[in-house]
Amino acid sequence: MRRDPAYRPITADEFLEMDFGTDKKFELHDGVIYMMTGGTQAHSWVQGNVLTWLRQKLRGSSCRPYGPDMALKVTDTDVRYPDVTVYCGQSPDPFTGETTLENPTVVIEVLSPSTTTFDQGTKLEEYRAMPSVSTIAFIDPANQLCRSVERQTDGWLDQPFSATRGIPLPSLDLTIPHDEIFARD
Numbered sequence: 001m002r003r004d005p006a007y008r009p010i011t012a013d014e015f016l017e018m019d020f021g022t023d024k025k026f027e028l029h030d031g032v033i034y035m036m037t038g039g040t041q042a043h044s045w046v047q048g049n050v051l052t053w054l055r056q057k058l059r060g061s062s063c064r065p066y067g068p069d070m071a072l073k074v075t076d077t078d079v080r081y082p083d084v085t086v087y088c089g090q091s092p093d094p095f096t097g098e099t100t101l102e103n104p105t106v107v108i109e110v111l112s113p114s115t116t117t118f119d120q121g122t123k124l125e126e127y128r129a130m131p132s133v134s135t136i137a138f139i140d141p142a143n144q145l146c147r148s149v150e151r152q153t154d155g156w157l158d159q160p161f162s163a164t165r166g167i168p169l170p171s172l173d174l175t176i177p178h179d180e181i182f183a184r185d
Helices: 012-017 041-058 116-128
Strands: 026-029 032-035 063-066 071-075 078-080 084-088 106-110 135-140 145-152 155-162 167-169 174-176
Touching (some): 012 026, 012 071, 012 078, 041 106, 041 174, 071 116, 078 116, 116 135, 116 145, 135 167, 145 167
Antiparallel strands (some): 026 032, 026 078, 071 078, 084 106, 135 145, 145 155, 167 174
């Protein structure tokens, strides 16, 4: 996409200081602000299932799961709001008022038809470039499939979409069961 020469790209820090004064959500990509699309009922349900399951399993540990309201500063010109992010070793007090955390261990994106290519392309590469990230997962609610990409000592292990495997999280010694991700109750 060609950028307007009159537009000055902004930094992630400038973006994070902005108050958009709306219920719309925005992300920053390469210094340009983009409005995020709204999710579907299935998208929201699956995201909630994953967050609830992780919150129960990680209670009492040094790791905490967060939903899509927590900003992730990926680079100096990119800010994302992943559907679920797990941070380990952060402040033990979640009521500090922070709106951005750094150094996630796990990043999970619930795919939408309009964002699947961007999520599994641009965002995947951004998350892989973050040294703290050990697992990146993608959930396709329409087809009830999960894909995970795990950091290995010699590169990345990309486990293609599966209808049974769930999401392995070796750094947390957990696997989110497929049935829990897509539970309907």
